[in-house]
Amino acid sequence: MFETVSSEPAEPTDIVVLDGVDKTYTGGRSVVHALQSVDLSVRSGTLLAVHGRSGSGKTTLLNVIGGLDRPDAGRVEVCGLDLVSASDAELTELRRRSVAFVFQGFGLLPMLSAAENVEVPLRLQGITERRERVEELLDVVGLGGRADHRPNELSGGEQQRVAIARALAADPQLLVADEPTGQLDSRTGAEIMKLIVAVAAERDIAVVVATHDLSIIDDADHRVELQDGHVIAELTP
Ligand SMILES: Nc1ncnc2c1ncn2[C@@H]1O[C@H](COP(=O)(O)OP(=O)(O)OP(=O)(O)O)[C@@H](O)[C@H]1O
Secondary structure (H helix, E strand, O other): OOOOOOOOOOOOOEEEEEEEEEEEEEEOOEEEEEEEEEEEEEEOOOEEEEEOOOOOOHHHHHHHHOOOOOOOEEEEEEOOEEOOOOOHHHHHHHHHHOEEEEEOOOOOOOOOOHHHHHHHHHHHOOOOOOHHHHHHHHHHOOOHHHOOOOHHHOOHHHHHHHHHHHHHHOOOOEEEEEOOOOOOOHHHHHHHHHHHHHHHHHHOOEEEEEEOOHHHHOOOOEEEEEEOOEEEEEEOO
16 A cells, blocks of 8 residues: 655635625715626635726725625635624734735835834734844845835835735735835836735735736736726636
8 A cells, every 4th residue: 555645736725706796885875886796716826917997996896805895795705714794803813814915105104114114014913033034024025135224215116025025924825916016117016016926926825916007917817807896807818
């Protein structure tokens, strides 16, 4: 009898599953159907790019996927948690441990250095051995020499690198990035996208990126286009 030991990498798993998701905003007499019957899934180690015109529902979709907002109908499962029935405490825990965010405006704390910004999620998780981890993360994003710089002493591209290092600090399963290159020139934006794609593949993280800019999503594994809250096109290169 032989014991078989598999050297195959682990099967990719669905980190995000949306099934028939609707989200409607009602204010006064206006009703906005921001998401309508959206179905999609994102596997570990792959990147989904969401594009569409302004107002098409990209941020709403990312907020629902990231557990920042709840849908009105449909099923949303993220990292194995049903976000429709999850308690507020479970959503907070999901955002602290499993989902990381990168925003257009970087979202760094201005009074803290690059290293201290990256340290924040580690502190929130109660991790005491932080120094080496922060150094390693700043090296991963190519900013080893800028650990002591505050955000206003860094370029936009460098600030976004710090934000990516901070996002990776919590060792997330899912990275949600809303227009991460929106404030960067096209070359820096392309470098930032390449970095996001590389770290996602290396660390087996699922990534969802919203963008207006089609040129920066060439590296995406999947793309969906939104129009008035509907998915109108899907492309898997
Ligand atoms: N809190 C809210 N209350 C009411 N309507 C909202 C709210 N948030 C978004 N909307 C509406 O929902 C629709 C989708 O908005 P969303 O921000 O998701 O679009 P977007 O594709 O991200 O746009 P942009 O590219 O300009 O950021 C828009 O018509 C918007 O006006």
